[in-house]
Amino acid sequence: xxxxxxxxxxxxxxxxxxxxxxxxxxxxxxxxxxxxxxxxxxxxxxxxxxxxxxxxxxxxxxxxxxxxxxxxxxxxxxxxxxxxxxxxxxxxxxxxxxxxxxxxxxxxxxxxxxxxxxxxxxxxxxxxxxxxxxxxxxxxxxxxxxxxxxxxxxxxxxxxxxxxxxxxxxxxxxxxxxxxxxxxxxxxxxxxxxxxxxxxxxxxxxxxxxxxxxxxxxxxxxxxxxxxxxxxxxxxxxxxxxxxxxxxxxxxxxxxxxxxxxxxxxxxxxxxxxxxxxxxxxxxxxxxxxxxxxxxxxxxxxxxxxxxxxxxxxxxxxxxxxxxxxxxxxxxxxxxxxxxxxxxxxxxxxxxxxxxxxxxxxxxxxxxxxxxxxxxxxxxxxxxxxxxxxxxxxxxxxxxxxxxxxxxxxxxxxxxxxxxxxxxxxxxxxxxxxxxxxxxxxxxxxxxxxxxxxxxxxxxxxxxxxxxxxxxxxxxxxxxxxxxxxxxx
Ligand code: SAH
Ligand code: SF4
Ligand code: F3S
Numbered sequence: 001x002x003x004x005x006x007x008x009x010x011x012x013x014x015x016x017x018x019x020x021x022x023x024x025x026x027x028x029x030x031x032x033x034x035x036x037x038x039x040x041x042x043x044x045x046x047x048x049x050x051x052x053x054x055x056x057x058x059x060x061x062x063x064x065x066x067x068x069x070x071x072x073x074x075x076x077x078x079x080x081x082x083x084x085x086x087x088x089x090x091x092x093x094x095x096x097x098x099x100x101x102x103x104x105x106x107x108x109x110x111x112x113x114x115x116x117x118x119x120x121x122x123x124x125x126x127x128x129x130x131x132x133x134x135x136x137x138x139x140x141x142x143x144x145x146x147x148x149x150x151x152x153x154x155x156x157x158x159x160x161x162x163x164x165x166x167x168x169x170x171x172x173x174x175x176x177x178x179x180x181x182x183x184x185x186x187x188x189x190x191x192x193x194x195x196x197x198x199x200x201x202x203x204x205x206x207x208x209x210x211x212x213x214x215x216x217x218x219x220x221x222x223x224x225x226x227x228x229x230x231x232x233x234x235x236x237x238x239x240x241x242x243x244x245x246x247x248x249x250x251x252x253x254x255x256x257x258x259x260x261x262x263x264x265x266x267x268x269x270x271x272x273x274x275x276x277x278x279x280x281x282x283x284x285x286x287x288x289x290x291x292x293x294x295x296x297x298x299x300x301x302x303x304x305x306x307x308x309x310x311x312x313x314x315x316x317x318x319x320x321x322x323x324x325x326x327x328x329x330x331x332x333x334x335x336x337x338x339x340x341x342x343x344x345x346x347x348x349x350x351x352x353x354x355x356x357x358x359x360x361x362x363x364x365x366x367x368x369x370x371x372x373x374x375x376x377x378x379x380x381x382x383x384x385x386x387x388x389x390x391x392x393x394x395x396x397x398x399x400x401x402x403x404x405x406x407x408x409x410x411x412x413x414x415x416x417x418x419x420x421x422x423x424x425x426x427x428x429x430x431x432x433x434x435x436x437x438x439x440x441x442x443x444x445x446x447x448x449x450x451x452x453x454x455x456x457x458x459x460x461x462x463x464x465x466x467x468x469x470x471x472x473x474x475x476x477x478x479x480x481x482x483x484x485x486x487x488x489x
Contacts, residue, residue, distance in 0.1 A: 021153065021180045025069075028156040032073035035163050040074065043117070048083040049075035054101060055091025057243050057279060058214075059124055061185075061194035062152055063089045066123075068184035069156050082111055085119045085159075090126035092209055094381035098126055109142050119162055121145035123152060127172055128213035131384065141168065148172040149214055153180035175215040181224050189432070191462035192275075193237050197225050197263065198244035203282065205309070206320045206391075207352060209383040210245060217246070218253050222263055226270065233272035238464060239430060240267070242278040248285035261293040268299050274464055275430065275447065276300045280307060283331055284322045295338045301447040302339060306332070307347035308375075311366030312359035315352055319388075325362055332370045343373040343418075343448035350407055351380040351400030353391035360403045367410055373418045373448065374475070375411040379404055419450055420472035426482045429467040431460045454479040 018024045040047045049070045053063040066087060071077065075085060086108060091097040101122075112118045120143050126132050127148045136143055145162035147154070150173040162169045179199065187193050201210050202217040229240055242263075244250060250260035260278075267276055276299045281290075283306055294300045310316050313324040323331075335342055348363060367375065379400055382389045429452045435441035442456035444467070453476065454467050467479040 021178075022182050025153065025156045025180075025183060028160045029069065029073055032069075032156060032160050032163070035160065036074035039117075039163070046076045047074065047085065048078035049085040049087070050078045050081050050083040051087045051089060052081065052104070053089045054097055055089070055093065055125065057194055057241065058196070058245075059089050059091060060188070061196060061243060062124070062149075064185045064187055064194070065152070065183060066155055067186035069159070071186050072184050073156070073159075081108060082115070084115070084117055085121070086111075087121040087123065090122060090124035092126040092129060092132075092213060092383070094378065095383075096381070098132075101126060105140055105143070109140075112142055119144045121147075121159075121162065123147045123149075123155075125149055125210070125213040129209075129384070133170070133172060137168070137170070143168060145169045146172070150174075150176040150178075153178075153183060177216070177218060179218060179220055181220075187237075189462075190236050191430070192239040192241070192432075193232050194241045194243050195225060195228055195232070196220060196244070197242045197247060197260075197278075198250055201245035202249075203246060204320060204387075206318060206387040207349065207380060207383065209386055212385055214245070217249065219244075219250050221254065222251075222258050222266060225263065226266055229267055229270050229273060233270055236462065238273065238462065239275035239277065240273065242267070242276065244278075245280060246282040246285060247278045248281050248287065248290065259287065259289060261287060261289040264290075264293050264297070264300060268297055273299060277303065277449075279305050281305060282307070283328050286331060288334075291335060291338045301449070302341050303343045303345070303447065303449045304335065305345045305347075306335075308363070308366055308370070309347065309349050310352060310355070310359065311363035312355070313362075315355055315359050315362075318354060318391075319349075319352060325366060329366065329369055341448070343450065344370060345374045345376075345449070346370070346372050347376045347378065348407065348411075349378050349380050350404045351395040353380070353388055353395065354393040355380075355395055355403075357403075360407075364407065364410060367407070367414065371414060371418055372411065373450070374415050377404060377407050377411060416474050419475055419477075422446070422448075422450070422469050422477070423472045424469065426466050426468045428464050429454070429479065430464050431456060431462065433461060434458055451476040452479045453477070454481060456481060 018027050036047055051063045051067050053060050088101055090101045108120055122143055127146055145158055147158050151171055158169060158171055198217060198219040200215040200217045204211050247260050250263060251258040281304060308328060309319055309321055311325050427446055429444040429446060431442045431444040433443050435443045435453050440455055441453045442460060444452050446452060452467055466482040468482045469477045469479050471478045
């Protein structure tokens with residue numbers, strides 16, 4: 001159980017509770033079904049739930065697993081946070097992600113005053129920070145259940161405890177080497193899905209809190225990953241996004257090591273699968289084998305997210321990124337040569353401690369040379385406990401803001417020029433949704449992850465269609481369905 005904090009509620013240890021996972025969780029799923037049924041009968045209406053995700057694709061996938069359990073035990077999904085069970089799956093990568101959660105909690109407390117039955121739960125990365133837990137215990141007593149990233153697989157058990165107790169249930173683990181397979185998930189999209197291939201991170205970039213809140217890197221067994229993809233494809237999924245903080249180091253912790261490229265080649269064989277994406281690639285571990293595998297593949301999308309963070313070799317060293325500006329640029333060159341239609345995207349941090357105007361100009365230089373389709377730009381945020389937080393030469397806010405806006409203009413200018421390069425071509429588009437502004441249009445994506453809007457009806461959602469890219473409007477295209485046949489995998 002919890003080593004880091006004393007649990008406020010001790011688990012019952014009845015003899016009939018299975019010890020091994022996932023059996024134990026299925027036991028609690030059955031108990032929950034009874035509890036939820038009894039509660040909804042006494043209220044004379046179904047119980048509703050809402051899971052809100054903050055943060056990255058990992059959290060989004062975790063939320064699908066949490067929803068899977070909630071729906072299995074009888075909760076109905078609610079449109080808003082006015083629900084009987086509300087769970088915030090939190091992020092703490094930057095301070096504003098963290099502040100957002102406190103803001104939302106105040107709002108939830110207001111809703112709870114009108115619905116005393118309401119259960120409020122928090123999980124995710126922010127809960128792995130001891131200061132956060134102290135603050136919640138002191139000032140947010142209306143929260144009913146708090147758990148972290150390492151014991152998320154125990155959600156059914158923890159929810160059962162929360163529903164059958166009127167005390168705050170708190171269960172946070174410091175770390176784990178455990179991976180629990182075969183728990184349910186409720187996908188957001190019927191035709192695409194994230195698939196975790198690894199958890200945690202061992203890189204300790206000096207600004208980043210993720211290794212502290214997600215624990216050490218561990219890879220799922222290839223047979224479990226491939227089986228999950230096969231099952232998803234059997235259920236209508238065409239596109240998978242393989243998820244990990246550093247997918248390029250996949251497989252190192254396995255009993256029988258396998259490279260990421262090796263895993264991709266096996267995934268390629270799965271019938272029914274049309275598109276394979278992955279995130280995130282650390283430049284220091286991107287192998288020639290991966291480039292060749294992408295080049296030879298018919299299913300791996302022509303898109304690579306390759307976080308730069310900074311273009312200055314001096315700052316990169318301080319960031320503990322373990323590559324230089326020159327190494328990064330030669331990697332880009334190699335990728336462009338091998339895969340000419342590749343779309344390249346990145347993450348950049350502005351204002352890392354000690355960053356000078358010269359360092360910043362090095363970043364601008366890489367942006368010009370690498371020609372990114374999109375770059376996510378972030379203002380450096382000090383995260384307690386990371387080495388960079390203790391660095392003395394933090395950059396003043398006004399200087400950072402000025403650099404940030406100059407970087408953003410450059411990134412947008414290049415992004416706009418780059419996006420237009422497919423104009424006039426007919427390319428496969430996966431139709432993903434009805435356009436939010438104009439319901440006569442569908443919104444989909446090219447392999448390169450570029451958005452395309454085109455006339456179409458909702459029955460086409462989830463299909464890969466040939467679309468003529470008529471007009472580029474900055475970062476997206478307006479297109480028209482081409483009369484050719486539907487693409488098959
Ligand atoms: N594992 C991924 C990134 C995960 S976090 C990788 O290595 O690329 C997503 C992005 O958030 C990072 O790429 C980085 O650009 C940004 N980020 C992380 N910590 C940050 C911090 N303290 N301040 C600002 N941005 C940060
Ligand atoms: Fe953070 Fe670096 Fe790990 Fe990415 S690779 S999650 S930036 S420590
Ligand atoms: Fe945030 Fe955790 Fe992802 S800190 S970015 S949700 S791994």
